[in-house]
Amino acid sequence: MKERKQLSVSAIENGTVIDHIPARNLFKVIQILGLDHFDSQITFGTNLESKKLGKKAIIKISDKFFEDEDINRIALVAPDAKLNIIRDYEVVEKKVVEVPDTITGIAKCMNPKCITNFEQVTTRFRVVSKKNVSLKCHYCEKITNQENMQII
C-alpha cells in the first residue's frame, strides 16, 4: 500500500508558521499573541504526534510576520517553538524563540502578598534564569519559578 504524505494543517501562501508548540499551551500562545483579534486567515492543529513533545500544536497565520520582540513573548509557554516564515509557499526563513530579559504582562506573580495580586497593575519581571525559567518580580522582588508559573 502506498503511504500518503498529507499535511494536517494546510499550507499557506504567505505568512508565519509556528510549530512545536506544546499542545496544552496552544490557546495560551493564541492569547499571548492576540491571534483572536486578527483579521487574517489562521489555521491550527493540535494534539498532533510529536517525537519531542508528545503532543504538539501548530499554527499557520496568513499574511502576518512578527517582530522578534513580539514572538519572544511566547517563550514562557512554548520554549521550543520554531517559526517558519513563508513567502510564496516556500520557507524563506527559520527562527527559534528566545526567552527575553524582561517579561511584561504575561505571567502572574506567585507571591500572594504582591501588589500585582491586589490592584490593577501590569506584572513585570526580570528573567533571572533562562534555562529553567525563573522570574523576579519588579514589584515585590520575589522569585516565580517555572513550576509555579501561571499565565494570565
Added chain:
Amino acid sequence: MKPRSLVSIDDLNTGEILKILDLAAEFEKEPVQKLLEGKVVATLFFEPSTRTRLSFESAINRLGGKIVGFSDASSSSVSKGETLHDTIRMVSSYSDLIVMRHPIEGSARFASEIASVPVINAGDGANQHPTQTLLDMYSIRKTQGTLDGLNIFMVGDLKYGRTVHSLMMAMSRWNTTFNFISPDELKMPDEFKLYLENLGLRYYEHSDFTDIISRADIIYMTRVQKERFSDPIEYEKVKNVYVLKNAMLANTKPNMRILHPLPRVNEIHPDVDSNPKAYYFEQALNGVYTRQAILCSLLGIK
C-alpha cells in the same frame, strides 16, 4: 522627569549610599536646619509602625517641614475602598514627598511609578525597608570607623527578617565576613547564601554563638517570634539560646557594638543596656539623622 524615589536599597549605588551617610553625619552635628521650610511631606502609614513614623516625623520637624498623613489605614480613605493608585495620585498633589508604609509587598515600587513626587519606602510587607538599612549602616560606620573588613554577626530570625536580608545585601558591597546564628527553622535562605558565594564573601552558620562571640565587630540581634515555629516545642527549646546577656560580653572586642532594629522583647537582657557596647538606642537616634539626609537628598536640597 520622574522624581527620584527610594524603594529598595539596591536603588542606590555605593557612592550614593556613602553620600547619604556623610550627609547624616552633618545632621548629627547640626540636627536643626530649616531646609524643608515651606515643604509638605505626606506620611502614609497603611499599617501602624509607631517607631518608624515618629522617627520620620521627628526628622521632618527638625528640618522645618510640615506633615500631612495618617497613622493607620482605618482612619483613611482606604477603609472606604479606595485603591492605592488613587490615594497616591491624590496625595501627590498635596505634598512634595511621600513616606509610605504598607503591608503589601511591591506597593512602594508601584506607588513610586504613579506618584509625581519622590516616594520613600518605610516598609512594604516583608520586602524592603531601605531607610532601616541605611541607618544600620550609618551606625556601623560610626562605631567602627569603616564599612570595610568587618565581621558581622546576625542573630535570631534570619529566615523572615527583612532587616537582616537588606543589611546583608548592602554590606556585601564591602569585604564583610558574616556569621549567621539562628535556630535550624529560621536559617538564612539559600538564595542569600548563594549571593555571597558568587561574590566570594565568607559566611559561617552556627546554631549557638557563645564560643565565637569574641570575633564579632557587630552583633545584629533580631527577635525570634514564637509564631514563626511550626512546632511550639521547637520554640521552647531554642528561645533562650538566642538571648544576649551581659555576662556573655566579657571577652568581646573593645570596638564591638550590639545593634537591634527594635522593638526588642526578651532577646537582649536588660542587664546589657548599661554596657557601653549596647548601641541600639543610639542606633534609633541615628535613624533620625539618616532620614533627614534621605529626605534632603531625594528632594535635591543637599
